[in-house]
Every structure is written in structure tokens, then in C-alpha cells.
Amino acid sequence: MIYHIPSIYTSVRSVLAIWHQLRKAEIPELAKCSVLMRERSRVEETIYAMQRAGAGSLQVISDFDMTLTRFAHNGKRVPTTHNILDNQLLIDEDCTKKMRELLNTYYPIEIDASRTAEEKLPLMVEWWTKVHELLIQQRIRKDMLAQAVKESSAMLRDGYKVFFDCLTEQQVPLLIFSAGVGDVLEEVIRQNHVFLPNVHIISNYMDFDQTGVLRAFKGQLIHTFNKREGALSHAAGLRALQGRPNVLLLGDSLGDLTMADGVSEHQNILTIGFLNDQTREKSRTSTPLTSYW
Numbered sequence: 001m002i003y004h005i006p007s008i009y010t011s012v013r014s015v016l017a018i019w020h021q022l023r024k025a026e027i028p029e030l031a032k033c034s035v036l037m038r039e040r041s042r043v044e045e046t047i048y049a050m051q052r053a054g055a056g057s058l059q060v061i062s063d064f065d066m067t068l069t070r071f072a073h074n075g076k077r078v079p080t081t082h083n084i085l086d087n088q089l090l091i092d093e094d095c096t097k098k099m100r101e102l103l104n105t106y107y108p109i110e111i112d113a114s115r116t117a118e119e120k121l122p123l124m125v126e127w128w129t130k131v132h133e134l135l136i137q138q139r140i141r142k143d144m145l146a147q148a149v150k151e152s153s154a155m156l157r158d159g160y161k162v163f164f165d166c167l168t169e170q171q172v173p174l175l176i177f178s179a180g181v182g183d184v185l186e187e188v189i190r191q192n193h194v195f196l197p198n199v200h201i202i203s204n205y206m207d208f209d210q211t212g213v214l215r216a217f218k219g220q221l222i223h224t225f226n227k228r229e230g231a232l233s234h235a236a237g238l239r240a241l242q243g244r245p246n247v248l249l250l251g252d253s254l255g256d257l258t259m260a261d262g263v264s265e266h267q268n269i270l271t272i273g274f275l276n277d278q279t280r281e282k283s284r285t286s287t288p289l290t291s292y293w
Helices: 012-021 040-053 093-110 117-137 142-151 160-169 182-191 227-233 254-262 279-284 288-292
Strands: 058-062 174-181 199-204 206-208 214-217 246-251 268-274
Touching (some): 117 214, 174 182, 182 199, 227 254, 246 254, 254 268
Parallel strands (some): 058 174, 174 199, 246 268
């Protein structure tokens, strides 16, 4: 199923509009030029099935960086949760330089549509591991994270407040599945006043010692291309998601497609992909991205 929104400035209000359309007979948003689908009829059938089932059967599973957050603003990249840590309060110039070198090396690989997920997987593990090792060496203080987020240019997508509030009002659980840094992610949504009771987060969390200094990262590493394992081991155990077989799945990469694998006996999954990079190439070619989203 394809449901693309190929714009780096796409508002989550557009996603919310789809939810509102679950109650209507027509879905005008699907006719917009910014929306690409392989089979419109199949998308409509899925939405109508979710409409009939109601909010009580729905859950939303979403990536965070460049999905719920903006990709860019005024021509400049918006920082990911890892990038937010690039702050003099937390890390020194040498660490900043090394992290940017890693980004320039591995990010083009992550978005390379000509490579398979299997080819990318070991390289993503290598990238995330190196970054986390650098951060641990910096002995980051927990009490400085909030200030670093406040000073950053992190931005959620337009319409985020209505999106979060509507899901809360309808008692629809939102599972945020992120390969970023969970502690920073929480602080971003907290400072935007949308860390609500229906929000659940699976991410890479820091492990601080008794003095509040970073000493390690907790649990299994979560990166872009191993979210399926995380979905199977974590998401399925969340009681709030049980008995909700309809899924609205939001992401910006192929790895995000597997985030719903932890949903047992799912009935309908509507996947919405945000095209942030290489928009023309991804929308015109038969890459894995355009084959599945």
C-alpha cells in the first residue's frame, strides 16, 4: 500500500485530517497532488473499515525524528534527538566534529534507495554504536538535557497539538518508536506540552549513574533497521495497545514499515510515509520505498 506525503514541510494536520475523514463518506485529502498511492481504492477501503470499527479499535504507531518532527525549516535541517545533544553544554568541539563526520558517512547510506535493508543493517549498528560511545565519553549530565532541548531548534510538525490532543480525546494510544535518544525525545514533547497519558515511547534511553552522569545506554540498541525486533519484544507487551487491531503507521524510512509487527491479529494497517529526502527519485522510481508505502 502506498500513501506518500512527499513534502519536507508536511503537517501532521494532514495526517489528522485522515482521522477526521474516518467519519465521512468522502476523503478529499486523497485527491491532493502531494499524496501518492499505488491503489487509491485499497486505501479507501482500509479507511472505511477503520471508520466502521471506531476509535476503540485504533492505535497509532509512529517514528519520531523527521516524522513527528520537521525535516527542515526555512531551508535549514531541524535537529534529530541525537543532533540536539550537539550542544556545548553537553559535548566538546572534538566530539561535535566526530559526530558530524559519522553523519556525513552513514546518513547517505541510510537513505540510499539502491541498497537493501540487509546491506544497511550492519552499517547502521556501526553508526549508532560509535555515536553512543562518543556520547558516553562526554559524561553528559542528566540535569542539562532540558536546557539543551530548550536551546535547540527542534520543531514538531505543523498541527502537532491538534494531532496529539485529538488522539487523547478519543483515547487512542500513540506508540512512538524511535531510534533516537528517548530522554531527549521525552523532553521535546514535554516542552511542547503534549506528553500526554496515551503516549508510550520505545527508544534508546540513557543510563545515568547516581551523580546523574551518563555511563551507558540501556538495553538493546534500536536503530533504523531493527525496529521489527523491538516491535516484537516491546510493543506487543504494552497493555494499552491490546485489543486494537487497526493501526495508523507513520514513518519516513523503510525500517519504519516493521514497527507494527508487534501488533497481534491486526486487521487493517494504513501506512503513511513522509518523503523527506530524494523526493523526486523516490516518487518516480520503483524503489523498495515506493513498493511498500
